[in-house]
Amino acid sequence: MGGARVVGAVTRGTTNPNRLRRMDRWIAAAMEAELRRTADPVVVDLGYGAAPWTAVELLGRLRAVRPDAEVVGVEIDPARVAAARPYERPGLSFAHGGFEVPLPGGRRPMLIRAANVLRQYEEGAVAGVWARLCGRLAPGGLLVEGTCDEIGRRHVWVALGPEGPRSVTFATRLGSLGRPSDLAERLPKALIHRNVPGEAVHSFLTAFDRAWASAAPLSDLGARQRWARAALSLREDGWPLLDGPARWRQGEVTVPWASLAPSLS
Structure with missing residues (x-):
């Protein structure tokens, strides 16, 4: 690629084994x-x-x-x-x-x-x-x-x-989670400034926290069971989750981009 212009800026470079x-x-x-x-x-x-x-x-x-x-x-x-x-x-x-x-x-x-x-x-x-x-x-x-x-x-x-x-x-890592909105600090750049009232990602995290709180009685069965029940509640409330229990048990939830996309303002 001789002479090709390199596009971008140097990042901090922080990394650790198993981080990703x-x-x-x-x-x-x-x-x-x-x-x-x-x-x-x-x-x-x-x-x-x-x-x-x-x-x-x-x-x-x-x-x-x-x-x-x-x-x-x-x-x-x-x-x-x-x-x-x-x-x-x-x-x-x-x-x-x-x-x-x-x-x-x-x-x-x-x-x-x-x-x-x-x-x-x-x-x-x-x-x-x-x-x-x-x-x-x-x-x-x-x-x-x-x-x-x-x-x-x-x-x-x-x-x-x-x-x-x-x-x-x-x-x-479910054992480290206080509530789903703890993940807000790790939102990607396209969404992190949109976690405010009136934006879809804020509505989603608010709904997820509410579902998590409602699933608190399952805590005795483990955080996986509580997370999965909260995810199911989100789906029942109309959030179009793209995955199911097998991924939820991994501590994941996937949502269509269109459901969380920033407003045009």
Whole structure:
């Protein structure tokens, strides 16, 4: 990609082993069919940070689905790329780049994962970055963009296809949760400033807290049972959840993007 302009800004680079395990687990399930079907199972870990752990772990988790899956870690900081190079092996490589997603030979990734990358950007920049990244996807590909805490207990992400955003997933270590709205601090950039009265995401989290409180009698059976009952209550109240009990027991809930999309104001 000689001479190509690198697009983006250097992030803080904070990373920890297993920080993105919840997102990885969801990706492996959501992308299983496409990963098995594609002739070129290459994925990109965009902005992996100061250490390559997330790229290494993503490869392992995807190879449980597709044994010849390939991960390319892309970082805008050349020093981070150099530091990651000793970890390269067949199926795992690292490249200098940004939102232009530099893959040789015109390859297009089946997945771009961008975790904790857009947090530092202005809200108004998000749509343009999303469009640029989605434009790099292979047919059937997915962009997953979101934010989590430092040790991966709380995570919220948006899944997007070439047509734009599709869904929002809330995922948490249930033993650490006080109430579902604790996840608000990890909303991705497109939503975090919209958690105010009158916005759909605020209405959703308020409803989730109410359902969580109503499910308190199930606490003696464990947080999983309480979370699942709260999720079911959300569905009964008209929220169009896209997943079911198998995912709820993992501490996840996925909602269509259209149900949480910011207002136009």
